[in-house]
Amino acid sequence: MSSVEEFSFPFCITTHSFNKDRTNWAPNSNRIVSCSQDKNAYVWTLNQSTNKWKPTLVHLRLDRAATQVRWSPNEEKFAVASSSRSVAVCYFGEDNDWWVSKHIKKPISSTVLSINWHPNNVLLACGGTDMKARVFSGFIKGVDSKPAPSVWGERLPFGTICGEFESEYYGWIHSVSFSPDGNQLAFVAHDSTLTIVDPQNNSITSIKTSQLPYKSLLWIDTGRIVVSGHDGSPAVYIQSANGWELSTETQKKSSSLRNQSPNRSSPISKSSAFNMFKNMDSRMAPSINNEDIPSSASKTEVQGTISELRHSYGDQSSTFSSSSLDGKIVLWNLAVY
Amino acid sequence: MSFRSLAVDTISEEQQVLINHMQSLSVVNPSQSHDPSIFNQAATQVRALLTKGNVQDALSRALEVANQLLIQPITQGQQGGGSEELVEKIALLINDVLSSFNREQGLPAVIKNLRDDEQILLLKFIYYGLARPAKFNCPVMLNWHEKTVQVAGVGGIVRVLSDRRSF
Numbered sequence: 001m002s003s004v005e006e007f008s009f010p011f012c013i014t015t016h017s018f019n020k021d022r023t024n025w026a027p028n029s030n031r032i033v034s035c036s037q038d039k040n041a042y043v044w045t046l047n048q049s050t051n052k053w054k055p056t057l058v059h060l061r062l063d064r065a066a067t068q069v070r071w072s073p074n075e076e077k078f079a080v081a082s083s084s085r086s087v088a089v090c091y092f093g094e095d096n097d098w099w100v101s102k103h104i105k106k107p108i109s110s111t112v113l114s115i116n117w118h119p120n121n122v123l124l125a126c127g128g129t130d131m132k133a134r135v136f137s138g139f140i141k142g143v144d145s146k147p148a149p150s151v152w153g154e155r156l157p158f159g160t161i162c163g164e165f166e167s168e169y170y171g172w173i174h175s176v177s178f179s180p181d182g183n184q185l186a187f188v189a190h191d192s193t194l195t196i197v198d199p200q201n202n203s204i205t206s207i208k209t210s211q212l213p214y215k216s217l218l219w220i221d222t223g224r225i226v227v228s229g230h231d232g233s234p235a236v237y238i239q240s241a242n243g244w245e246l247s248t249e250t251q252k253k254s255s256s257l258r259n260q261s262p263n264r265s266s267p268i269s270k271s272s273a274f275n276m277f278k279n280m281d282s283r284m285a286p287s288i289n290n291e292d293i294p295s296s297a298s299k300t301e302v303q304g305t306i307s308e309l310r311h312s313y314g315d316q317s318s319t320f321s322s323s324s325l326d327g328k329i330v331l332w333n334l335a336v337y
Numbered sequence: 338m339s340f341r342s343l344a345v346d347t348i349s350e351e352q353q354v355l356i357n358h359m360q361s362l363s364v365v366n367p368s369q370s371h372d373p374s375i376f377n378q379a380a381t382q383v384r385a386l387l388t389k390g391n392v393q394d395a396l397s398r399a400l401e402v403a404n405q406l407l408i409q410p411i412t413q414g415q416q417g418g419g420s421e422e423l424v425e426k427i428a429l430l431i432n433d434v435l436s437s438f439n440r441e442q443g444l445p446a447v448i449k450n451l452r453d454d455e456q457i458l459l460l461k462f463i464y465y466g467l468a469r470p471a472k473f474n475c476p477v478m479l480n481w482h483e484k485t486v487q488v489a490g491v492g493g494i495v496r497v498l499s500d501r502r503s504f
Contacts, residue, residue, distance in 0.1 A: 085352075169457070210493070211491060
């Protein structure tokens with residue numbers, strides 16, 4: 001965790017004409033899919049003889065930005081979330097020798113921010129700014145074989161809604177993910193909550209954190225979830241006899257909560273509204289004691305918002321990676337956390 | 338180039354559903370009338386508790402009636418909320434409860450005894466009061482705000498901001 005390694009960039013994706021690229025690597029077939037605000041997606045394959053990556057355009061048919069892309073676990077399909085209030089499920093059409101797409105539209109009513117596949121390669125979870133997390137069927141005839149019945153339903157033609165959930169205080173859904181066995185769904189929202197849906201036991205657990213909202217979540221195993229977001233370092237939730245709770249291992253006291261009063265030269269102290277409240281407050285002098293606020297923020301390398309968590313390739317039982325707005329990619333190991 | 342002809346202002350059927358949903362979560366609902374006896378009865382009880390110096394129960398009772406009249410109907414999917422007038426009446430009642438507590442040190446304990454959702458509701462009323470300094474006791478509100486945030490964390494503020502059931 002403390003060692004800093006130098007990486008070189010063997011190639012750089014340069015075909016997109018807009019920023020905010022998202023990529024996803026399929027480790028077994030060694031393919032990369034990239035998508036961007038320019039409404040396009042490309043599948044990249046490595047040419048062994050020249051050792052060069054070659055892009056193939058995907059027939060995506062989106063009229064707004066692509067926001068997220070994910071390979072299905074068997075790497076035969078991928079899904080692209082987008083601002084055109086839809087999710088495009090893409091597969092390779094043998095007839096056309098091209099990656100083609102089918103769209104899930106109804107009843108998504110706003111930008112989709114996050115998608116993730118169920119381990120059965122058919123179900124798809126998505127969530128976004130319409131404040132709903134949903135489970136859809138992404139079954140493609142001719143590509144998928146019929147899935148075994150699961151807790152989410154039995155008959156699953158393309159586009160079937162298998163579940164629809166909201167966070168307790170109606171926040172935008174930042175990240176959704178199925179548990180590794182596929183029987184539970186977790187999502188984090190902009191109301192600083194983590195929600196775990198368990199249809200098998202007919203239960204929905206809503207965890208209200210005292211911190212800023214989480215942006216990303218990752219199941220380590222069926223009883224452990226790593227979350228992270230605007231507060232910097234990741235936190236772990238574990239399922240115990242009392243239900244889901246913040247793991248004490250990562251529950252460290254914060255030492256640097258941004259709560260100092262602004263200094264005199266800052267624009268905020270020149271503000272008349274600020275001074276008005278300050279005068280009103282002068283009779284009751286504040287005695288802010290941040291030690292009372294439990295926080296998982298610990299002194300780590302990460303200084304900014306963590307925008308994404310990913311499993312690292314290989315040992316997924318305890319290691320994961322995070323990318324953050326301070327420009328760092330950090331590999332975490334829960335065993336030595 | 339299909340995006341060139343995209344009419345960005347049209348509201349699709351799905352978006353209309355979302356808009357209706359968001360409107361149905363609004364607490365301020367002029368068309369909704371309530372039996373005034375529910376509030377009056379609660380107000381009498383709250384004032385009786387305050388005379389006895391029982392701020393904890395007075396606050397819980399005031400938040401309970403606020404929850405019952407303003408929030409619960411929405412959560413249960415019914416047409417909910419109340420008039421501006423009702424919201425202000427409840428806010429003034431809570432203002433009276435908060436103002437009557439003048440022992441600095443016992444305050445966090447009172448807040449900790451509230452449920453999570455009650456803490457959020459209290460924060461909403463504090464912001465309601467702070468936005469109307471002519472009618473509400475802002476120094477007291479600021480003090481309660483500080484202590485409530487110490488208990489609920491910044492997450493509490495975030496939840497008040499993202500909650501559509503606001504006023």
